[in-house]
Amino acid sequence: MADELLRVRDLSTRFFTEEGQINAVESVDFDVRDGEVFGIVGESGSGKSVTALSVIDLVESPGRITSGEVWYRNPDLADEVRDDDPEAVDGDYVDVRQVPENVRRALRGPSFATIFQDPMSSLNPSITVGEQIAEAVEVQRRARSNPRSTRSRTQGFGLTDMLASTVLPGHNYVSDESKERAIELLEQVGIPDPADRADEYPHQFSGGMLQRAMIAQALAGEPDLLIADEPTTALDVTIQAQILDLLRDLQEETGMSIVMITHNLGVIARMCDRVGVMYAGEIVERGELEDVFDHPVHPYTQGLLGSIPDLDDPAPRLQPIEGNVPDLIDSEMDDRCYFADRCPKAMEECLSHPPEFDVETGEPRDEKTAAGEHGVRCVLAQQEFDPSRALPEDYFESDARRTSEGARDAAAEDEEVSADD
Amino acid sequence: MFSPRTLRNLRKELRQSALAKIGIVVVVVVVLVAIFAPLLAPHNPTNQTLDDSQLPPxxxxxxxxxxxxxxxxxxxxxxxxxxxxxxxxxYPLGTDALGRDMLSRVIYGARTSLLVGLFGTVIAATVGVAVGLVAGYYGGKVDDALMRSADIMLAFPSLVLAVALVGLFGRAVVRLPDPLVQAGIAPNMPETFALPGTVIIVVGLVNWVWFARVARGEALSINGEEYVKAARSVGADDGFIIRKHVLPNSVTPILVLATIQIAAIILLESALSFLGFSGTSLSWGFDIAQGRDYLSSSWWISTVPGLAIVLTVIGINLVGDWLRDALDPGIEGEGGGV
Amino acid sequence: MTDPLVRVEDLEKYYYERDNFTDRLLGREPESVQAVDGVSFEVKEGETLGLVGESGCGKSTTGETLLHLREPTGGAVHFDDQNVFEMDDLTEFRKRAQVVFQDPFSSLDPRMTAGEIVREPLDVHEIGTKAERRERVAELMERVGLSAGQVDRYPHEFSGGQRQRIGIARALALEPDFVVCDEPVSALDVSVQAQILNLLEDLQEEFGLTYLFIAHDLSVVRHISDRVAVMYLGEIVEVGPVEEIFENPGHPYTEALLESVPRADTSEHGRQVETLSGDVPSPRDPPSGCRFHTRCPYAREVCAQEDPDEYEVERDDAAGHRAACFRRVEDHEYWSSPTLEADQQAAAGETTADETAADD
Structure with a gap:
């Protein structure tokens, strides 16, 4: 399957905190194909944003990527890396996790670009929007002229230039060319009067305009993959609709792939070709949009879809998922299905951690075997719900209370250990 | 007043910081010395022995x-x-020009410094927090009026202001009987202890502005919190809200400021004593001033109390840093970055 | 038809910027922000009125001002036929009208336990003995789905949904008749959001509560409301029964809102959305005439000059469905007015204030 731009395998990210080790992302696999929009949907704390950050290696302390491979298809890069790190190359694919730090960093921009939820805090308030985008253009231009060297990326951004630009506010460290390109980009993302708006500061932009500027900045490197982390969550619905339209138009124009991370099922439905549903750090269900939305197998996916009031056909009563999102502290996670404690269909089988099943065949999925699109991490893919094997309703209540108390003490003791990690 | 979580933070921060440990040890030692001064001092600090004047340590x-x-x-x-x-x-630390034991004087001086620091801070905090909370809570014209006057206070150097106020009020001294001496445990020590009353009030009045500013900022931000709106919506009056919500939630920064202010007030007291405005002769600042004339021959008369001041102020500041580090994230931080 | 419990008439809340000491010293004119500009509506006993709009449209300010948590700059609010702004003693009103806030973090005092928070209204009004209060708190906690054993925990030990339950228990403590729910679920995850919505519905049925439900999420509003009012830039542009508003919107803004919401349904995929152009204008300097004309796809010149009244939306069963749009009037001069050019539309957003003055 050569049309996969990105193959993520067994990616795990943990946070080492005082309360204990938190498995934010646990052994996540997914592919992103050429020119598609892949959606990751989940509630807060499900690990969807950390997954995105892990792919582009921007996880911050106390978080650390503890395992995983991120195979990125780029023949040029593969040729360059092959001599130094033959391990990291497989055909046209390069495992981004295995290449040196500076090469990996050089990929951000020309290969992977990101837009975040809050555009205001992603832009420097004291530099004009145009200049910040021009800066990104400049960096990418220099990177392209000499891709392997990190030195070139920082040329002209040395200490002297920093001092000069501090002393002389008007000091330009971008060329006219990149400035022109910046204005082009602003026009491309639908900002009216781009030449004038380029000279304005971020606080003069509205939220929607800022998000457009962020997208322009992300496009500066002509990325293969755009990771959009809750790009419209902070925006009003009318503005959200504009931004979603824009993203789709840009994708059609440039042919890039988009990973769309959001908690909003409506955004997923409008934008995505394939979806992964995350819960407690795992992808619990994945497949084509129709598979997941019309024929969900996992009770969590069903619950999520039942939780949102339908705008066109309001049900008299919502069917929420009982309970709360688990806090993913390692010591509190038993080796069971992580959703079992909230699941209305929990059975005895759920007390051992389920593998991912192929929905069509009902067989556990294997890395090697090519399977159908629709996969789910739930035993219900293999067997029908059997009420005689159902867990008693208060099974986890007594259990959970006990473990959480025990875990708190354990966490206190573990404190020193985890601090060293 | 402290939640278990706060206590946990305090303990954790203490475990991690050697400086905090040093600070606490210093402060505890100074406090104990001040309390048990009559028992610890080898001589009566006011007894003059002219034969033994200016003996070195x-x-x-x-x-x-x-x-x-x-x-x-x-x-x-x-x-x-x-x-x-x-x-x-x-005389392990030597004697001064009149042959008084320096060690005893330093021990007794700790009393003056700490009492002035403590009472002065209490006065400053009471006035400042009251003014600041009212200004921040009500805002508008009340805020304008109160904080402008605070700004005017700040425009004067605190020492100049203090000197002016002492000049205005005179040098009143409260003589407190020393319970340890009264009980007959330490027979040769001075029977009363002179608390420089004016100085306490003056340092309090000079330093309230800092508390007012911090309390105002806190009140301003707490006033915007929804739980204050919620209290108002159930019909709570302003007094109730300030007492139940605004004050408890601004305690942490005020406490941190208070430790730093104790140190600052001790320095101010020493400066006032040095200038001769104190009213008591048992004070580190007073001794430094005294020793100034003998710096060339008997350096210790100034140096010993000087070191005492430095040590105490550093100790208190270290405790303040510890409180700040431990309490600051204690309210906001939820830990775990997922 | 039941009587309105709350009647809001021409409620106005302006904020003044540049109005402090220094500004007056420099002789700067205070600048007004028209957060709520003449809003009128009724909430009938036992119903839920949804108040919906985008951020900055003044919906939360409306909620807080009608509870007299903010000082109004004009208008009146009648609660049980008494003007709230003219009451000498608010005690009785404070007992009968409550609010549930959006932010489950900032709405609970971090230094009080759950029990103390729920007990606060009882303390304020000195209701019952200590033992009775304790019992009432336990009862409230259980009613909202928490256990009475959690009274001694601090807010940070609860999840977002549980905190919101504490806030609801506090609002119920005084057995109110009227509750303003100010975006009570928008900070919550969808699965928890559904729990809270169900809880609010159950409580309404059990205690006969009247809700003003403020939200920006249209699907939530549709789910919970009996009637809906749509706000844009400090004004109500459309009000009516929920079915009417959603099935037969009478104002182009409502239409656009409904069009913009992404549905969680596979038919949503690739749907071409007629998006509104541009941004919401600033309430510091709202457009002349109809405030929506700068973004309206149907705007004509008359829209930039005249402020539309609320007109009945014509339909046989459309009881009380009104929209502030000339298009609802068959023989209005709108229909003969020339269309507004796109650049005119954009410019109008910036130069409005003077034009209005001239036209008046």
Whole structure:
């Protein structure tokens, strides 16, 4: 399957905190194909944003990527890396996790670009929007002229230039060319009067305009993959609709792939070709949009879809998922299905951690075997719900209370250990 | 007042920071010394022994030239004799110009410094927090009026202001009977202890502005919190809200500021004493001033109380840093970055 | 038809910027922000009125001002036929009208336990003995789905949904008749959001509560409301029964809102959305005439000059469905007015204030 731009395998990210080790992302696999929009949907704390950050290696302390491979298809890069790190190359694919730090960093921009939820805090308030985008253009231009060297990326951004630009506010460290390109980009993302708006500061932009500027900045490197982390969550619905339209138009124009991370099922439905549903750090269900939305197998996916009031056909009563999102502290996670404690269909089988099943065949999925699109991490893919094997309703209540108390003490003791990690 | 979580933060921060440990040890030692001064001081700090004046601390000696005149063969001859004065174990830190034991004076001086620091801070905090909370809570014109006057206070250097106020009020001293001496445990010590009343009030009045500013900022931000709106929506009046919500939630920064202010007030008290505005003669600042004339010959008269001030102020500041580090994230931080 | 419990008439809340000491010293004119500009509506006993709009449209300010948590700059609010702004003693009103806030973090005092928070209204009004209060708190906690054993925990030990339950228990403590729910679920995850919505519905049925439900999420509003009012830039542009508003919107803004919401349904995929152009204008300097004309796809010149009244939306069963749009009037001069050019539209957003003055 050569049309996969990105193959993520067994990616795990943990946070080492005082309360204990938190498995934010646990052994996540997914592919992103050429020119598609892949959606990751989940509630807060499900690990969807950390997954995105892990792919582009921007996880911050106390978080650390503890395992995983991120195979990125780029023949040029593969040729360059092959001599130094033959391990990291497989055909046209390069495992981004295995290449040196500076090469990996050089990929951000020309290969992977990101837009975040809050555009205001992603832009420097004291530099004009145009200049910040021009800066990104400049960096990418220099990177392209000499891709392997990190030195070139920082040329002209040395200490002297920093001092000069501090002393002389008007000091330009971008060329006219990149400035022109910046204005082009602003026009491309639908900002009216781009030449004038380029000279304005971020606080003069509205939220929607800022998000457009962020997208322009992300496009500066002509990325293969755009990771959009809750790009419209902070925006009003009318503005959200504009931004979603824009993203789709840009994708059609440039042919890039988009990973769309959001908690909003409506955004997923409008934008995505394939979806992964995350819960407690795992992808619990994945497949084509129709598979997941019309024929969900996992009770969590069903619950999520039942939780949102339908705008066109309001049900008299919502069917929420009982309970709360688990806090993913390692010591509190038993080796069971992580959703079992909230699941209305929990059975005895759920007390051992389920593998991912192929929905069509009902067989556990294997890395090697090519399977159908629709996969789910739930035993219900293999067997029908059997009420005689159902867990008693208060099974986890007594259990959970006990473990959480025990875990708190354990966490206190573990404190020193985890601090060293 | 503290939640278990806060206590946990305090313990954790203490475990991680060696400086905090040092600070706590220093402060505890100084407090104990101040409380048990009559028992610890080897001599009465006010007893003068002119024969033993200007004795150096143990391990040091002093050479002076003594000039005597003798009549030799009918003419007066001036003889310059070099005399070495060595320390006496009776006075481990030496004596001052009037032969008073420096160690005892430093021990008693801790009382003055700490009491002035504590009471001064209490006065400053009471006035400042009251003004600040009212200004921040009500805002508008009340805020304008109160904080502008606070700004005017700040425009004067605190020492100048303090000197002016002492000049205005005179130097009142409260003589407190010393319970340890009264109980007959320490018979040779002074029976009363002179608390410089004016100085306490003055340092309080000079420093309230800092508390007012911090309290105002806190009140301003807490006033915007929804739980204050919620309290108002159930019909709570302003007094209730300030007492139940605004004050408890601004305690942490005020507490941190208070520790720093104790140190600042101790320094201010020393400065006032140094300038002779204190009213008590048992004060580190007073001793430094006294020793100024003898700096060339008997350096310890100024240096010993000077070191005491430095040590105490550093100790208190370290405790303040510890509180700040431990309490600051205690309210906001939820830990775990997922 | 039941009587309105709350009647809001021409409610106005302006904020003044540049109005402090220094500004007056420099002789700067205070600048007004028209957060709520003449809003009128009724909430009938036992119903839920949804108040919906985008951020900055003044919906939360409306909620807080009608509870007299903010000082109004004009208008009146009648609660049980008494003007709230003219009451000498608010005690009785404070007992009968409550609010549930959006932010489950900032709405609970971090230094009080859950029990103390729920007990606060009882303390304020000195209701019952200590033992009775304790019992009432336990009862409230259980009613909202928490256990009475959690009274001694601090807010940070609860999840977002549980905190919101504490806030609801506090609002119920005084057995109110009227509750303003100010975006009570928008900070919550969808699965928890559904729990809270169900809880609010159950409580309404059990205690006969009247809700003003403020939200920006249209699907939530549709789910919970009996009637809906749509706000844009400090004004109500459309009000009516929920079915009417959603099935037969009478104002182009409502239409656009409904069009913009992404549905969680596969038919949503690739749907071409007629998006509104541009941004919401600033309430510091709202457009002349109809405030929506700068973004309206149907705007004509008359829209930039005249402020539309609320007109009945014509339909047989459309009881009380009104929209502030000339298009609802068959023989209005709108229909003969020339269309507004796109650049005119954009410019109008910036130069409005003077034009209005001239036209008046």
């Amino acid at each position: 143990l391990g040091f000696s002093k050479t002076t030239t003594e000039t005597s005149s003798e009549i030799v063969n009918g003419s007066v001859e001036v003889v310059n004799e070099t005399v070495t004065v060595s320390a006496k174990p009776k």
